[in-house]
Amino acid sequence: MVTLPCIGSAIALSQVGRSASGLISEEPEKFGKALLLQVLPGTQGIYGFLAAVLVLQQIGFFGEEALTITSQTGWQILMACIPITFAGIISAIMQGKVSVAGISTLAKKPEEAGKAIILSAMVETYAVIALLLTILILNGISV
Amino acid sequence: MNFPAQKLEIIAPKEKSEEILEKLQLQEIIQIISLEEEKKESELKEKLDLLLAEMKFVRSFLFNFKEKEGFLKSLIDSFAPEKKKYKLEELINLSNSPTIKEFVEECQKIETELNRISSRRESLKREIKELSKFSGISLINLEELDNFNIFIGSIKSDRKEELLNNLKEESIFFYIEWGGEEEMKEKGFYVIYPKEEDKFPEIMESTGAKREELFWNRSPKDLLEEKREELKELTKKEEKAKEKAKELAKELYKFEALSDFYTWEMEKIEALEKGIETRNYFCLRVWLKGGEGEKLNNILKEITPYFLIEEVEIEEGESPPVFIENQGLMQSFEVVTGVYGAPKSDEPDPTPFLAPFFAVAFGLALSDAGYGLLLLIFSFLMKRKLEGAKNFFNLFIISGAFTIIAGILTGTVFGTEVFQGLRIVDPMDDPIEVLLLVSVLGIIQIFVGILIGFFWNLKEGEKEIALGDKGGALAFFLGLGLFFLTGEMAVLIASIILMMGLNIIFSKNKGLISRLSGGFGSLYNLIGYFSDVLSYSRLLALGLATGIIAMTINMIAEISMEMIPVAGLNFALAGIILVFGHSANLGINALSSFIHSARLQFVEFFSKFMEGGGEKIKPLSKQGRFVEIIK
Numbered sequence: 001m002v003t004l005p006c007i008g009s010a011i012a013l014s015q016v017g018r019s020a021s022g023l024i025s026e027e028p029e030k031f032g033k034a035l036l037l038q039v040l041p042g043t044q045g046i047y048g049f050l051a052a053v054l055v056l057q058q059i060g061f062f063g064e065e066a067l068t069i070t071s072q073t074g075w076q077i078l079m080a081c082i083p084i085t086f087a088g089i090i091s092a093i094m095q096g097k098v099s100v101a102g103i104s105t106l107a108k109k110p111e112e113a114g115k116a117i118i119l120s121a122m123v124e125t126y127a128v129i130a131l132l133l134t135i136l137i138l139n140g141i142s143v
Numbered sequence: 144m145n146f147p148a149q150k151l152e153i154i155a156p157k158e159k160s161e162e163i164l165e166k167l168q169l170q171e172i173i174q175i176i177s178l179e180e181e182k183k184e185s186e187l188k189e190k191l192d193l194l195l196a197e198m199k200f201v202r203s204f205l206f207n208f209k210e211k212e213g214f215l216k217s218l219i220d221s222f223a224p225e226k227k228k229y230k231l232e233e234l235i236n237l238s239n240s241p242t243i244k245e246f247v248e249e250c251q252k253i254e255t256e257l258n259r260i261s262s263r264r265e266s267l268k269r270e271i272k273e274l275s276k277f278s279g280i281s282l283i284n285l286e287e288l289d290n291f292n293i294f295i296g297s298i299k300s301d302r303k304e305e306l307l308n309n310l311k312e313e314s315i316f317f318y319i320e321w322g323g324e325e326e327m328k329e330k331g332f333y334v335i336y337p338k339e340e341d342k343f344p345e346i347m348e349s350t351g352a353k354r355e356e357l358f359w360n361r362s363p364k365d366l367l368e369e370k371r372e373e374l375k376e377l378t379k380k381e382e383k384a385k386e387k388a389k390e391l392a393k394e395l396y397k398f399e400a401l402s403d404f405y406t407w408e409m410e411k412i413e414a415l416e417k418g419i420e421t422r423n424y425f426c427l428r429v430w431l432k433g434g435e436g437e438k439l440n441n442i443l444k445e446i447t448p449y450f451l452i453e454e455v456e457i458e459e460g461e462s463p464p465v466f467i468e469n470q471g472l473m474q475s476f477e478v479v480t481g482v483y484g485a486p487k488s489d490e491p492d493p494t495p496f497l498a499p500f501f502a503v504a505f506g507l508a509l510s511d512a513g514y515g516l517l518l519l520i521f522s523f524l525m526k527r528k529l530e531g532a533k534n535f536f537n538l539f540i541i542s543g544a545f546t547i548i549a550g551i552l553t554g555t556v557f558g559t560e561v562f563q564g565l566r567i568v569d570p571m572d573d574p575i576e577v578l579l580l581v582s583v584l585g586i587i588q589i590f591v592g593i594l595i596g597f598f599w600n601l602k603e604g605e606k607e608i609a610l611g612d613k614g615g616a617l618a619f620f621l622g623l624g625l626f627f628l629t630g631e632m633a634v635l636i637a638s639i640i641l642m643m644g645l646n647i648i649f650s651k652n653k654g655l656i657s658r659l660s661g662g663f664g665s666l667y668n669l670i671g672y673f674s675d676v677l678s679y680s681r682l683l684a685l686g687l688a689t690g691i692i693a694m695t696i697n698m699i700a701e702i703s704m705e706m707i708p709v710a711g712l713n714f715a716l717a718g719i720i721l722v723f724g725h726s727a728n729l730g731i732n733a734l735s736s737f738i739h740s741a742r743l744q745f746v747e748f749f750s751k752f753m754e755g756g757g758e759k760i761k762p763l764s765k766q767g768r769f770v771e772i773i774k
Contacts, residue, residue: 032218036734043735050688053695114482118745121738125681128739132684139574 005048005088005127012041012096019103026107033106033113037099040120044092047131051084054138073141080137087130095123146433147488148174148463148760154426155443155450164411164763166442169231169774171764173429173439174464177417191409197247198402201395204250208385208392219529226531226771227396234404234770237397246394253388260381264374271370277322277331277363290338297331298352306350315340322363331355331363396769403767414763428455432466432760463488464760473498475537483745487757491599497744500588504679504743505542507581508736510570510686511693512550513557514729519543531771542736553577553686557725558693570687577683585679585747589672590620592751599752611649615642615665616672639666675747681739689732696724 020034055077060067069077102116153173155163167173212220237243276297298306303321310317317336323329332352336343347354418427431439443450457463465485469477469492476498486492509515519540526536550556554566570577593616600609622638625631647662700717707713749755765772 028217032220035218039731039734040738043731046692046731047688049695050691053691115484117738118482118742121742124739125678125742128681128684131688132680135684135687136574 003048003052004085005092006045008089008092009042009045009048012044012092012099013038015096016041016099016103019100023103023107030106030110033110034103036117037102037106037113037120040099040117040124041092041095043124044088044095044127047084047127048088051081051131051134051138054135055081058138058141076141077138080134080141083130083133083137084127087126091123091127091130095120095127098123144468145486145488145490145492146466146468148430148433148466149436150176150428150455150457150463151431151439152426152428152453152455153439153443153450154424154453156447157420157423157425159447160415160425161411162446163443164414166446167439168407168411168763168765169772170435170438170442171762171766172432172435173427174432174760174762175414175417176428176430178419178426178428179417183416185412188409188412191405191412195402195405195409198398198405201247201250201398202402204254205388205392205395205398208388209395210389210392219525224531224768225529226767226769227400228773229400229770230773231765234400234772238401238404243397243401246391246398250388250391253384253391256384257381257388260377260384264377264381267370267374267377271367271374274363274367274370275323276327276329277333278324278367280320280322280331280333280363291335292338292343293333293335294354295331295333296347296352296354297329298350300328300330302350302352303330306347306352309346309350310343313342313346315343315346317343399769400767403770406767407765410763430464430760432762462757464758466760467492467494469494472537472541475534475541476501478534478538479741479744482741483749484755485757485759486753486755489603490753490755490757491595493744493749493753496591496595497748500584500591500748501740501744502541502545503584504682504740505736506545506547506549507584507682508685508740509542509546509689509732510549510553511555511557511689512547512562513555514689514693514725514732515543515546515548515550517543517725517729518546518733539733546736549686553690555690555693558690558695558697570683570690574683574687577686578680581679581682582676584682585676585743586620586623588743588748589675589751590617592748593617593620596752607649607651611646611661612665614649615645616668618642618645619669619672639669678747679743681743685732685735685739688735689728692728692732693725696721696728699724 016038020038023034024031058077059069098120099116102113102120105116106113277295280295300323307319315336317334317340319335320333322331322333414427415425418425420426440452443452465488467477467480467485468474473495476494479497479501480486480492480494506515509518520543522536522539522543526533526540529536551562551565552567553570554560554563556562568576568580593613597609597613597617600606600613618641619638622635622641625638626635643662643665646665647658650658650661652658652661700720703720704713704717707716
């Protein structure tokens with residue numbers, strides 16, 4: 001389930017990537033900034049991965065032996081993953097759209113690229129909050 | 144500090160205009176305001192236009208032949224392009240050098256040559272494609288015979304059999320020779336048939352074969368070879384021309400420099416055009432960079448005694464452009480303000496206020512002593528290499544230092560817990576404690592923001608906003624602070640009532656009801672403050688993200704070391720995983736930390752005392768795209 005944000009990030013990155021290559025074919029010197037705009041929606045994928053690692057740690061995957069968990073805790077852990085799962089995938093795709101718009105800002109007014117980056121990062125706020133929620137809930141589940 | 148510009152008119156003798164503008168351009172203190180819309184034509188301008196076009200041509204032509212830069216170099220260049228340093232005299236000498244003209248002509252010659260080669264090659268390729276359909280035909284004699292028709296034709300390969308069968312069915316007498324290779328979709332042929340076979344054209348048509356209007360005096364095979372040879376020759380010629388262009392591209396920097404130089408010359412002419420002139424004098428309307436009055440006076444005095452500087456009243460609704468300047472380390476935080484944009488002329492410069500909060504927020508968001516140290520060292524090295532981006536890297540040196548502190552306090556170094564000596568909180572075990580900590584940071588910053596707004600409104604004479612709106616909010620935050628310290632609910636309630644009271648008393652509205660509704664409306668602000676404070680929780684999430692991913696990288700390295708039994712190889716693999724993993728994690732999280740810390744300033748902090756949207760002054764200057772003038 002926590003791979004959904006990764007899928008979202010991948011979709012968003014490909015969208016931004018496509019419009020960025022359009023720009024780069026005309027002005028290759030803008031590569032650095034375009035790359036920055038492209039990687040922005042990638043964070044959600046990392047957040048998903050992060051949540052996965054936390055869950056694995058919680059169930060003792062990395063320990064000497066895996067803990068046996070009851071189905072009740074299993075459900076709890078599943079529920080704990082819901083915030084980052086859905087906020088992750090949707091915010092990644094939406095952030096990708098803002099980044100695509102940012103690429104056109106970069107094309108027309110390269111000196112304002114910083115603002116485009118901030119605008120795109122605004123969307124990420126909700127993925128961050130969702131991640132925080134997931135972490136807090138996971139922390140509260142005793143295995 | 145925020146220095147709003149002054150609106151002035153400068154009047155001076157026309158014969159000194161070039162000298163005056165040159166000095167002003169070097170000093171970068173005025174921005175020209177247009178008095179005259181109409182553009183004038185002049186010989187000098189035409190000459191410059193031509194030169195600029197030539198430089199542009201050379202730049203774009205030679206750009207493709209420039210030595211390729213490394214990935215890292217081009218990445219850095221796109222953020223902070225490296226500028227070559229020149230003395231002004233050097234540029235003037237360069238522009239007068241006779242070799243420049245020759246060089247441009249040489250470039251034009253090569254370009255024409257390359258264009259010719261590429262168009263000839265295209266037509267050759269077409270011809271070769273056409274000819275290869277007939278490549279097998281040995282004999283070409285198209286002279287008409289009395290009793291026979293002879294011609295060349297072509298047909299789709301899959302209908303070849305059909306044609307032959309049809310001809311056979313009608314028992315027509317003919318001789319045909321086929322060309323082209325087995326896999327070709329179309330085949331050429333050479334056919335001879337008696338003139339009385341009048342059904343022949345009909346059958347040909349029915350199978351889609353067509354007669355080609357081609358005439359050769361030699362066999363297609365020879366012709367093909369000839370064309371292929373020519374193609375080879377062309378490629379050789381092209382290589383040679385490209386080699387030459389590559390050689391020329393080594394001098395590209397000269398043309399970049401001249402591009403800048405001619406652009407400055409053009410700007411001076413255009414500056415004069417924007418003003419008005421009499422027979423002997425010229426008048427320019429300008430924005431003078433804040434606080435540079437004396438400098439302007441001195442520049443003019445040095446050149447001529449006959450000048451006049453007059454202040455012009457600022458029109459209603461017109462906002463003077465601003466100039467932001469800070470001293471010392473504060474200067475590097477202008478990078479953060481710069482992303483948001485300049486404050487208005489009547490707003491404070493937020494840079495010194497945001498500096499401590501930004502650094503602390505960045506430190507908390509990255510919160511790993513090892514990463515902080517790496518960031519610091521990296522920025523330090525980069526700063527020495529790229530002087531143009533000094534402020535940018537200084538910002539990261541400071542932020543790196545704060546990251547080290549945050550990392551020590553949370554006890555994380557490269558995702559490990561090797562150093563615990565000064566740990567005060569473990570974010571993994573006590574996230575709630577860290578959440579409280581970042582919320583307190585948020586409350587303090589928002590309080591400071593309102594405080595700045597309070598004093599600024601007072602200074603600008605907006606007493607009602609200062610005492611009512613800002614004063615009320617301050618009362619609430621003081622009450623909140625006392626509530627945290629004493630735990631007395633009554634203090635908090637009293638402060639909220641005080642806030643509403645201040646809003647009612649100091650209101651711009653006259654009527655009682657609108658005053659009252661304003662007072663109760665201030666309660667709504669509390670929700671805003673609450674969500675502002677919650678927004679700081681991102682720092683916890685970002686800090687955890689860095690830490691956990693760093694931990695995971697260590698874990699993967701450890702596992703891979705255990706999995707490979709070969710000593711040496713396992714160390715190498717673990718080393719690669721550690722180096723790449725941690726650099727990628729640092730890169731991504733440093734970016735996130737920067738963006739999110741900046742956002743906290745822009746959205747949560749700035750909104751308390753400024754709107755922004757001011758215009759930064761763009762002085763007439765000798766700031767080049769490619770070169771930097773050493774003064």
